[in-house]
Amino acid sequence: MSGFSRRQKKSLTLAARYAAATVVTLIFLLPVYWRKRSVKHAVLRSMKF
């Protein structure tokens, strides 16, 4: 990071934070999405609960 200016460092940090936030949010939302998708495709019907 030594070759970057202060402003560039700030932008890079923000970009990294956005990337991390997006990945974490997607990981947490995957099960919610999967349940919706499974119900939609009637996967539940073939499973025993």
Added chain:
Amino acid sequence: MGDRVSRYTDRNFKYLMVAPGILILLLVGIFPLIYSLVVSFQNITMTEVDTSFQGLLNYKQLFKDARLWQALGHTAFITAIALPLELFLGFLLAQLFLDRMPGRQIFVALLVLPTVISPIVAGATWRLMFDVRFGPIGQIVNYFAGESVTMLWTVNPSLVYPAIIICEVWQWTPFMFLLLLAALSNVDQSQLEAAELDGASYRRVLRQIVIPAIKPVIAIAVLIRGLDLFRIFDIIWALTEGGPGSMTETVSLYTYIIGFAQFDTSYTAAVAFLVVALLTVVVTIVLRRMELVK
């Protein structure tokens, strides 16, 4: 006479007004507790007419019940793994979202979604995720392994605990995150700036300023989640139903089984009282340790 009555009413009017509330509180809160204590000394089984008192027999039986102590062990194991994980991941997430960034509120709102779902739905959701045929977890593992790997998450004894802990951590890390985010936002900025000017390292700032400042919130969060984890039921019921065998049977599951499958009502009440006693001891120790109650 009339004057005396009205003076008496005036003086005690406040008590008369709160009396119904207190009465309802006592009826709703204390009566079931006392009633279940009485039941625990009886011999009610739902299958027999005999409801005679049998003293401490149920409590004696508790100490010989290997399945109960196993269930307590399972509960303690899940709590010991899931609680620090939730705290650690919640803290990391809180650090990530601590500084201002556009769209932060949207991320936070989306992240909180798992917490607002009912635990039984969360368990059913993760059962779908772990499903061998349709679940994405198996597909992701297959992709990285380069071959078809059969992972029976809810059946294989070495995978059931990771499955339960993953589901539990997924659902409750956002709760920890929210509490810690609120606590971290309230840390005195002037102290942090002073430490930065003095050239203190990130680790030192964390250890000597941030952690002591948010310690009461951490204590409350750990206490709330610890108690919740000790009562864990829904997620396990949806994922494994306590199986394979009784490998993931927790105290709540065991209590439910003896109460509503074996109909041993009095013994169930005794187990419930043992849990209440254990939790009271643990909570008192934790509160004293954390110096929340002096």
